[in-house]
Amino acid sequence: xxxxxxxxxxxxxxTPEREQELYEAVVxxxxxxxxxxxxxxxxxARTRSSKATLYRxxxxxxxxxxxxxxxxxxxxxxxxxxxxxxGDLHELVRLHDEAEIKRDxxxxxxxxxxxxxNEDLFRALRELLIEPELANFAELxxxxxxxxxxxxxxxxxxxxxxMLFGGALTRPIIEGVDPDPEYTHRYIDAVVVPALGLS
Amino acid sequence: xxxxxxxxxxxxxxTPEREQELYEAVVxxxxxxxxxxxxxxxxxARTRSSKATLYRxxxxxxxxxxxxxxxxxxxxxxxxxxxxxxGDLHELVRLHDEAEIKRDxxxxxxxxxxxxxNEDLFRALRELLIEPELANFAELxxxxxxxxxxxxxxxxxxxxxxMLFGGALTRPIIEGVDPDPEYTHRYIDAVVVPALGLS
Numbered sequence: 001x002x003x004x005x006x007x008x009x010x011x012x013x014x015t016p017e018r019e020q021e022l023y024e025a026v027v028x029x030x031x032x033x034x035x036x037x038x039x040x041x042x043x044x045a046r047t048r049s050s051k052a053t054l055y056r057x058x059x060x061x062x063x064x065x066x067x068x069x070x071x072x073x074x075x076x077x078x079x080x081x082x083x084x085x086x087g088d089l090h091e092l093v094r095l096h097d098e099a100e101i102k103r104d105x106x107x108x109x110x111x112x113x114x115x116x117x118n119e120d121l122f123r124a125l126r127e128l129l130i131e132p133e134l135a136n137f138a139e140l141x142x143x144x145x146x147x148x149x150x151x152x153x154x155x156x157x158x159x160x161x162x163m164l165f166g167g168a169l170t171r172p173i174i175e176g177v178d179p180d181p182e183y184t185h186r187y188i189d190a191v192v193v194p195a196l197g198l199s
Numbered sequence: 200x201x202x203x204x205x206x207x208x209x210x211x212x213x214t215p216e217r218e219q220e221l222y223e224a225v226v227x228x229x230x231x232x233x234x235x236x237x238x239x240x241x242x243x244a245r246t247r248s249s250k251a252t253l254y255r256x257x258x259x260x261x262x263x264x265x266x267x268x269x270x271x272x273x274x275x276x277x278x279x280x281x282x283x284x285x286g287d288l289h290e291l292v293r294l295h296d297e298a299e300i301k302r303d304x305x306x307x308x309x310x311x312x313x314x315x316x317n318e319d320l321f322r323a324l325r326e327l328l329i330e331p332e333l334a335n336f337a338e339l340x341x342x343x344x345x346x347x348x349x350x351x352x353x354x355x356x357x358x359x360x361x362m363l364f365g366g367a368l369t370r371p372i373i374e375g376v377d378p379d380p381e382y383t384h385r386y387i388d389a390v391v392v393p394a395l396g397l398s
Contacts, residue, residue, distance in 0.1 A: 116371075163362075174361055191390075
Protein backbone atom coordinates (compact mmCIF):
# COMPACT_ATOMS: atom_id res chain seq x y z
CA UNK A 1 0.00 0.00 0.00
CA UNK A 2 1.50 3.35 -1.01
CA UNK A 3 1.67 6.11 1.60
CA UNK A 4 -0.99 8.00 -0.33
CA UNK A 5 -3.46 5.13 -0.31
CA UNK A 6 -2.75 4.56 3.35
CA UNK A 7 -3.44 8.23 4.05
CA UNK A 8 -6.67 8.11 2.06
CA UNK A 9 -7.80 5.08 4.01
CA UNK A 10 -7.07 6.83 7.28
CA UNK A 11 -8.85 10.00 6.24
CA UNK A 12 -12.04 8.16 5.36
CA UNK A 13 -12.45 7.08 8.95
CA UNK A 14 -13.71 10.53 9.94
CA THR A 15 -15.65 13.02 7.84
CA PRO A 16 -14.16 16.55 7.70
CA GLU A 17 -17.04 17.76 9.90
CA ARG A 18 -16.37 15.06 12.51
CA GLU A 19 -12.68 15.91 12.35
CA GLN A 20 -13.32 19.61 12.98
CA GLU A 21 -15.66 18.75 15.88
CA LEU A 22 -12.93 16.61 17.33
CA TYR A 23 -10.32 19.40 17.04
CA GLU A 24 -12.68 21.80 18.80
CA ALA A 25 -13.31 19.28 21.56
CA VAL A 26 -9.55 18.89 22.10
CA VAL A 27 -9.08 22.67 22.38
CA UNK A 28 -12.02 22.90 24.80
CA UNK A 29 -10.49 20.14 26.94
CA UNK A 30 -7.15 21.90 26.81
CA UNK A 31 -8.71 25.10 28.18
CA UNK A 32 -10.49 23.11 30.89
CA UNK A 33 -7.70 20.92 32.22
CA UNK A 34 -4.41 22.03 30.60
CA UNK A 35 -1.99 19.93 28.59
CA UNK A 36 -0.58 17.74 31.37
CA UNK A 37 -3.98 16.57 32.60
CA UNK A 38 -5.47 16.06 29.13
CA UNK A 39 -5.66 12.34 28.36
CA UNK A 40 -6.43 10.48 25.15
CA UNK A 41 -9.13 8.68 27.18
CA UNK A 42 -10.83 11.99 27.91
CA UNK A 43 -10.62 13.00 24.23
CA UNK A 44 -12.05 9.63 23.19
CA ALA A 45 -14.89 9.92 25.73
CA ARG A 46 -15.73 13.53 24.90
CA THR A 47 -15.75 12.91 21.15
CA ARG A 48 -17.18 9.39 21.29
CA SER A 49 -14.30 8.02 19.23
CA SER A 50 -12.07 5.06 19.92
CA LYS A 51 -8.56 5.60 21.23
CA ALA A 52 -7.34 3.38 18.39
CA THR A 53 -8.75 5.87 15.86
CA LEU A 54 -7.11 8.79 17.66
CA TYR A 55 -3.70 7.13 17.73
CA ARG A 56 -3.99 5.88 14.15
CA UNK A 57 -4.88 9.30 12.77
CA UNK A 58 -2.73 11.61 14.93
CA UNK A 59 0.12 9.45 16.22
CA UNK A 60 -0.12 10.75 19.78
CA UNK A 61 -1.23 13.45 22.16
CA UNK A 62 1.36 16.09 21.15
CA UNK A 63 0.43 15.80 17.46
CA UNK A 64 -3.30 15.75 18.16
CA UNK A 65 -3.03 18.87 20.35
CA UNK A 66 -0.85 20.77 17.85
CA UNK A 67 -3.10 19.87 14.89
CA UNK A 68 -6.23 20.81 16.85
CA UNK A 69 -4.78 24.21 17.73
CA UNK A 70 -3.91 24.81 14.10
CA UNK A 71 -7.33 23.76 12.82
CA UNK A 72 -9.07 25.96 15.42
CA UNK A 73 -6.85 29.03 14.95
CA UNK A 74 -9.18 32.01 14.65
CA UNK A 75 -6.82 33.92 12.33
CA UNK A 76 -4.19 32.80 9.85
CA UNK A 77 -1.53 35.06 8.39
CA UNK A 78 -2.33 33.44 5.02
CA UNK A 79 -5.75 35.19 5.02
CA UNK A 80 -4.14 38.64 5.06
CA UNK A 81 -3.24 40.63 1.94
CA UNK A 82 -4.18 44.32 2.15
CA UNK A 83 -1.70 45.43 -0.51
CA UNK A 84 0.85 47.04 1.85
CA UNK A 85 3.08 45.60 4.58
CA UNK A 86 2.07 48.25 7.14
CA GLY A 87 -1.56 47.53 6.28
CA ASP A 88 -1.04 43.77 6.63
CA LEU A 89 0.54 44.12 10.09
CA HIS A 90 -2.29 46.29 11.41
CA GLU A 91 -4.87 43.99 9.78
CA LEU A 92 -3.38 41.06 11.69
CA VAL A 93 -4.01 42.90 14.98
CA ARG A 94 -7.55 43.84 13.94
CA LEU A 95 -8.45 40.26 13.03
CA HIS A 96 -7.00 38.92 16.27
CA ASP A 97 -8.94 41.54 18.23
CA GLU A 98 -12.19 40.50 16.57
CA ALA A 99 -11.39 36.85 17.33
CA GLU A 100 -11.13 37.67 21.05
CA ILE A 101 -7.52 36.70 21.33
CA LYS A 102 -7.65 37.23 25.12
CA ARG A 103 -8.93 33.69 25.63
CA ASP A 104 -6.06 32.40 23.54
CA UNK A 105 -3.42 34.23 25.55
CA UNK A 106 -4.20 32.16 28.62
CA UNK A 107 -4.31 28.95 26.62
CA UNK A 108 -1.00 29.62 24.89
CA UNK A 109 0.69 30.64 28.13
CA UNK A 110 -0.12 27.32 29.78
CA UNK A 111 0.85 25.49 26.64
CA UNK A 112 4.18 27.24 26.24
CA UNK A 113 5.08 26.17 29.78
CA UNK A 114 4.17 22.57 28.98
CA UNK A 115 6.15 22.75 25.73
CA UNK A 116 9.33 23.74 27.55
CA UNK A 117 8.97 20.70 29.80
CA ASN A 118 7.92 18.23 27.12
CA GLU A 119 10.15 17.85 24.09
CA ASP A 120 7.58 15.93 22.00
CA LEU A 121 5.00 18.66 22.48
CA PHE A 122 7.60 21.34 21.67
CA ARG A 123 8.48 19.55 18.43
CA ALA A 124 4.85 18.94 17.45
CA LEU A 125 3.86 22.56 18.09
CA ARG A 126 6.79 23.82 16.05
CA GLU A 127 6.21 21.45 13.11
CA LEU A 128 2.43 21.51 12.94
CA LEU A 129 1.50 24.97 14.24
CA ILE A 130 4.40 27.42 14.26
CA GLU A 131 6.41 26.56 11.15
CA PRO A 132 3.44 26.65 8.75
CA GLU A 133 2.48 30.07 10.13
CA LEU A 134 6.09 31.31 9.83
CA ALA A 135 6.02 30.25 6.17
CA ASN A 136 2.90 32.40 5.75
CA PHE A 137 4.74 35.30 7.42
CA ALA A 138 7.69 34.88 5.08
CA GLU A 139 5.30 35.04 2.09
CA LEU A 140 3.63 38.17 3.42
CA UNK A 141 7.05 39.82 3.80
CA UNK A 142 8.18 38.57 0.37
CA UNK A 143 5.16 40.25 -1.24
CA UNK A 144 6.32 43.56 0.28
CA UNK A 145 9.76 43.00 -1.26
CA UNK A 146 8.16 42.16 -4.62
CA UNK A 147 6.07 45.36 -4.47
CA UNK A 148 9.26 47.35 -3.84
CA UNK A 149 8.15 48.48 -0.36
CA UNK A 150 10.80 46.61 1.58
CA UNK A 151 14.52 46.42 0.74
CA UNK A 152 15.37 42.77 -0.04
CA UNK A 153 18.48 42.99 2.16
CA UNK A 154 16.75 44.72 5.10
CA UNK A 155 18.36 43.12 8.19
CA UNK A 156 15.06 43.17 10.12
CA UNK A 157 13.08 41.29 7.46
CA UNK A 158 13.65 37.89 9.08
CA UNK A 159 12.63 39.24 12.48
CA UNK A 160 9.04 40.31 11.77
CA UNK A 161 7.52 37.44 13.83
CA UNK A 162 10.04 38.04 16.64
CA MET A 163 9.12 41.71 16.79
CA LEU A 164 5.36 41.11 16.76
CA PHE A 165 5.27 38.23 19.24
CA GLY A 166 8.00 39.83 21.35
CA GLY A 167 5.99 43.01 21.80
CA ALA A 168 2.99 40.96 22.94
CA LEU A 169 4.87 38.51 25.18
CA THR A 170 6.85 41.14 27.06
CA ARG A 171 4.06 43.58 27.93
CA PRO A 172 2.70 41.62 30.93
CA ILE A 173 6.21 41.26 32.35
CA ILE A 174 7.35 44.82 31.71
CA GLU A 175 4.15 46.82 32.15
CA GLY A 176 2.11 44.41 34.28
CA VAL A 177 -0.82 44.35 31.82
CA ASP A 178 -1.74 42.16 28.86
CA PRO A 179 -1.34 43.53 25.35
CA ASP A 180 -4.46 45.06 23.80
CA PRO A 181 -5.06 46.25 20.23
CA GLU A 182 -4.22 49.91 21.03
CA TYR A 183 -0.86 48.79 22.42
CA THR A 184 -0.08 46.45 19.53
CA HIS A 185 -0.94 49.02 16.84
CA ARG A 186 1.29 51.52 18.69
CA TYR A 187 4.12 48.96 18.96
CA ILE A 188 3.93 48.23 15.23
CA ASP A 189 4.19 51.93 14.36
CA ALA A 190 6.92 52.66 16.93
CA VAL A 191 9.10 49.57 16.48
CA VAL A 192 8.27 47.31 13.53
CA VAL A 193 7.70 50.00 10.89
CA PRO A 194 10.95 51.94 11.51
CA ALA A 195 12.97 48.72 12.02
CA LEU A 196 11.87 47.64 8.53
CA GLY A 197 12.66 51.10 7.14
CA LEU A 198 9.03 51.58 6.08
CA SER A 199 8.40 54.96 7.67
CA UNK B 200 8.47 53.43 66.78
CA UNK B 201 8.87 55.23 63.43
CA UNK B 202 9.04 53.12 60.26
CA UNK B 203 12.70 54.11 59.90
CA UNK B 204 13.66 52.93 63.36
CA UNK B 205 11.70 49.76 62.80
CA UNK B 206 13.57 49.14 59.56
CA UNK B 207 16.93 49.77 61.29
CA UNK B 208 16.06 47.32 64.03
CA UNK B 209 15.07 44.70 61.48
CA UNK B 210 18.24 45.17 59.43
CA UNK B 211 20.53 44.63 62.42
CA UNK B 212 19.26 41.09 62.81
CA UNK B 213 21.46 39.86 59.95
CA THR B 214 24.84 41.12 58.84
CA PRO B 215 25.11 42.07 55.14
CA GLU B 216 27.29 38.98 54.59
CA ARG B 217 24.73 36.69 56.20
CA GLU B 218 22.00 38.39 54.19
CA GLN B 219 23.83 37.80 50.89
CA GLU B 220 24.47 34.15 51.85
CA LEU B 221 20.79 33.79 52.52
CA TYR B 222 19.84 35.30 49.14
CA GLU B 223 22.19 32.91 47.38
CA ALA B 224 20.75 29.94 49.27
CA VAL B 225 17.23 30.97 48.20
CA VAL B 226 18.28 31.17 44.52
CA UNK B 227 20.00 27.77 44.81
CA UNK B 228 16.86 26.25 46.29
CA UNK B 229 14.78 27.85 43.56
CA UNK B 230 16.94 26.19 40.91
CA UNK B 231 16.70 22.85 42.72
CA UNK B 232 12.99 22.62 43.43
CA UNK B 233 11.22 25.50 41.64
CA UNK B 234 9.01 28.18 43.15
CA UNK B 235 5.97 26.07 44.03
CA UNK B 236 7.93 23.49 46.00
CA UNK B 237 10.17 26.00 47.76
CA UNK B 238 9.10 26.37 51.40
CA UNK B 239 10.09 28.87 54.07
CA UNK B 240 10.94 25.80 56.21
CA UNK B 241 13.47 24.67 53.61
CA UNK B 242 14.98 28.18 53.45
CA UNK B 243 15.17 28.31 57.25
CA ALA B 244 16.82 24.87 57.40
CA ARG B 245 19.28 25.55 54.58
CA THR B 246 20.34 28.93 56.00
CA ARG B 247 20.06 27.96 59.66
CA SER B 248 17.78 30.91 60.38
CA SER B 249 14.43 30.98 62.14
CA LYS B 250 11.25 31.24 60.12
CA ALA B 251 10.29 34.17 62.36
CA THR B 252 13.36 36.07 61.14
CA LEU B 253 12.55 35.30 57.51
CA TYR B 254 8.95 36.50 57.82
CA ARG B 255 9.93 39.57 59.88
CA UNK B 256 12.55 40.69 57.38
CA UNK B 257 10.93 39.76 54.03
CA UNK B 258 7.20 39.57 54.74
CA UNK B 259 6.72 36.32 52.82
CA UNK B 260 7.95 33.89 50.22
CA UNK B 261 7.18 36.05 47.13
CA UNK B 262 9.12 39.02 48.56
CA UNK B 263 12.01 36.85 49.74
CA UNK B 264 12.32 35.20 46.33
CA UNK B 265 12.09 38.49 44.39
CA UNK B 266 14.65 40.20 46.66
CA UNK B 267 17.00 37.22 46.45
CA UNK B 268 16.87 37.23 42.65
CA UNK B 269 17.61 40.95 42.62
CA UNK B 270 20.53 40.64 45.05
CA UNK B 271 22.00 37.74 43.07
CA UNK B 272 21.52 39.25 39.62
CA UNK B 273 24.81 38.79 37.77
CA UNK B 274 24.41 41.98 35.72
CA UNK B 275 22.60 45.24 36.40
CA UNK B 276 21.78 47.81 33.73
CA UNK B 277 22.94 50.43 36.23
CA UNK B 278 26.54 49.17 35.83
CA UNK B 279 26.58 50.02 32.13
CA UNK B 280 27.71 53.37 30.70
CA UNK B 281 29.93 53.05 27.62
CA UNK B 282 29.20 56.55 26.33
CA UNK B 283 26.89 55.56 23.47
CA UNK B 284 23.47 53.88 23.39
CA UNK B 285 24.51 51.32 20.76
CA GLY B 286 27.60 50.56 22.85
CA ASP B 287 25.50 50.20 26.02
CA LEU B 288 23.10 47.72 24.38
CA HIS B 289 25.92 45.51 23.10
CA GLU B 290 27.73 45.79 26.45
CA LEU B 291 24.63 44.45 28.17
CA VAL B 292 24.77 41.33 25.98
CA ARG B 293 28.51 40.89 26.58
CA LEU B 294 28.13 41.12 30.36
CA HIS B 295 25.23 38.65 30.35
CA ASP B 296 27.25 36.28 28.20
CA GLU B 297 30.15 36.39 30.65
CA ALA B 298 27.74 35.76 33.52
CA GLU B 299 26.57 32.52 31.86
CA ILE B 300 23.02 33.64 31.39
CA LYS B 301 22.03 30.20 30.12
CA ARG B 302 21.49 28.96 33.66
CA ASP B 303 19.29 31.98 34.32
CA UNK B 304 17.09 31.36 31.30
CA UNK B 305 15.84 28.10 32.77
CA UNK B 306 15.35 29.65 36.20
CA UNK B 307 13.41 32.62 34.82
CA UNK B 308 11.26 30.42 32.56
CA UNK B 309 10.01 28.36 35.51
CA UNK B 310 9.55 31.49 37.55
CA UNK B 311 7.60 33.32 34.88
CA UNK B 312 5.17 30.40 34.74
CA UNK B 313 4.76 30.50 38.53
CA UNK B 314 4.28 34.28 38.39
CA UNK B 315 1.35 34.00 35.98
CA UNK B 316 -0.35 31.58 38.36
CA ASN B 317 0.46 33.42 41.58
CA GLU B 318 -0.55 37.06 41.83
CA ASP B 319 1.57 37.79 44.94
CA LEU B 320 4.71 36.49 43.24
CA PHE B 321 3.87 38.46 40.08
CA ARG B 322 3.50 41.65 42.14
CA ALA B 323 6.68 41.03 44.18
CA LEU B 324 8.77 40.30 41.07
CA ARG B 325 7.50 43.44 39.37
CA GLU B 326 8.03 45.71 42.39
CA LEU B 327 11.32 44.35 43.68
CA LEU B 328 13.06 43.02 40.57
CA ILE B 329 11.61 44.35 37.32
CA GLU B 330 10.63 47.94 38.10
CA PRO B 331 14.01 48.92 39.60
CA GLU B 332 15.74 47.52 36.49
CA LEU B 333 13.30 49.33 34.19
CA ALA B 334 14.20 52.57 35.99
CA ASN B 335 17.86 51.84 35.21
CA PHE B 336 16.90 51.25 31.56
CA ALA B 337 15.05 54.57 31.44
CA GLU B 338 18.16 56.32 32.79
CA LEU B 339 20.39 54.64 30.21
CA UNK B 340 18.04 55.82 27.45
CA UNK B 341 17.75 59.30 28.96
CA UNK B 342 21.54 59.66 28.85
CA UNK B 343 21.39 58.98 25.08
CA UNK B 344 18.78 61.73 24.74
CA UNK B 345 20.95 64.09 26.81
CA UNK B 346 23.97 63.33 24.60
CA UNK B 347 21.86 64.19 21.52
CA UNK B 348 22.07 60.63 20.11
CA UNK B 349 18.39 59.82 20.46
CA UNK B 350 15.46 62.08 19.53
CA UNK B 351 13.53 62.89 22.74
CA UNK B 352 10.23 62.18 20.98
CA UNK B 353 11.37 58.90 19.35
CA UNK B 354 8.28 56.64 19.56
CA UNK B 355 10.42 53.54 20.22
CA UNK B 356 12.26 55.03 23.21
CA UNK B 357 9.83 53.55 25.76
CA UNK B 358 10.07 50.12 24.12
CA UNK B 359 13.79 49.40 24.54
CA UNK B 360 13.20 46.70 27.21
CA UNK B 361 10.33 45.19 25.18
CA MET B 362 12.57 44.94 22.11
CA LEU B 363 15.51 43.40 23.98
CA PHE B 364 13.54 40.90 26.08
CA GLY B 365 11.16 40.20 23.20
CA GLY B 366 14.00 39.19 20.91
CA ALA B 367 15.31 36.79 23.55
CA LEU B 368 11.94 35.35 24.63
CA THR B 369 10.68 34.62 21.12
CA ARG B 370 13.73 32.87 19.67
CA PRO B 371 13.04 29.43 21.25
CA ILE B 372 9.43 29.55 20.06
CA ILE B 373 10.14 30.84 16.55
CA GLU B 374 13.51 29.28 15.76
CA GLY B 375 13.53 26.34 18.16
CA VAL B 376 16.81 27.39 19.79
CA ASP B 377 17.74 29.55 22.77
CA PRO B 378 19.17 33.01 22.17
CA ASP B 379 22.96 33.25 22.20
CA PRO B 380 25.19 36.35 22.11
CA GLU B 381 25.69 36.22 18.31
CA TYR B 382 21.92 36.24 17.85
CA THR B 383 21.31 39.02 20.34
CA HIS B 384 24.01 41.31 18.92
CA ARG B 385 22.48 40.71 15.46
CA TYR B 386 18.97 41.44 16.77
CA ILE B 387 20.14 44.71 18.33
CA ASP B 388 21.71 45.87 15.05
CA ALA B 389 18.81 44.67 12.86
CA VAL B 390 15.87 45.76 15.03
CA VAL B 391 16.69 47.95 18.03
CA VAL B 392 19.17 50.32 16.38
CA PRO B 393 16.97 51.21 13.35
CA ALA B 394 13.79 51.33 15.46
CA LEU B 395 15.49 53.99 17.60
CA GLY B 396 16.70 55.82 14.49
CA LEU B 397 20.34 55.34 15.55
CA SER B 398 21.65 53.84 12.32
